[in-house]
Amino acid sequence: MQLQFCTGAQLPAGYAGDAFVTPRGSRNRTPARGDTVVRVGFHGGRPVGFEDSPTGFLTDGGTARFGRLVGMTQLPDGSLLIGDDPDGVICRVAYRPA
Numbered sequence: 001m002q003l004q005f006c007t008g009a010q011l012p013a014g015y016a017g018d019a020f021v022t023p024r025g026s027r028n029r030t031p032a033r034g035d036t037v038v039r040v041g042f043h044g045g046r047p048v049g050f051e052d053s054p055t056g057f058l059t060d061g062g063t064a065r066f067g068r069l070v071g072m073t074q075l076p077d078g079s080l081l082i083g084d085d086p087d088g089v090i091c092r093v094a095y096r097p098a
Contacts, residue, residue, distance in 0.1 A: 001022045001023065001024050001069065001070050001071055002021070002022045002070070002071040002072045002073075003019055003020070003021050004019065004020050004021075004072045004073065004074055004080065005017065005018070005019050005020075006018050006019070006020060006074070006078075006080075007074065007078070008074055008075070008076075008077060008078015008079065009077070009078045010075075010077055010078035010079040010080075010094040010095060011078060011079075011080075011093075011094070011095050012095050015039065017042050018039055018040060018041050018042055019039070019040040019042065019047075020037055020038070020039055020040075020053075020072060020080060021037070021038045021040060022036075022037055022038075022069040022070065022071065022072050022082060023035075023036065023038060024068070024069070024070070030063060035057050035058055035065045035067070035068055035069055036052045036055070036057050036058060036069070037052065037053065037054055037055075037057070037069065037072075037082060037093075038050050038051070038052060038053075039051055039052075039053040054093050057069060066084075067084030067085070067086065067087055067089055067091075068084060068085045068086055069082055069083070069084060069085075070083050070084070070085040071083040075092075077094075078094070079092050079093060079094035080092070080093040080094075081093075
């Protein structure tokens, strides 16, 4: 549904230049698929791998979901806003150093 390249300081330094993708997912599969945020790592301008990050949108082993993700944007501070379709919720994602 949406792709956003990471340029901000609210995400870990190793994420700079990586892309975040919100694939729509299926609403009638068990276990559910999609409805996640995927981080695509880039090195030298080429994709080198991917992982779900952040996680937690699919719960109970894929039998329940926390929203259906539809879009994303990056705020000036570098955090990501991720929109949810059915509930009208917007999640803000920002990482803090430990």
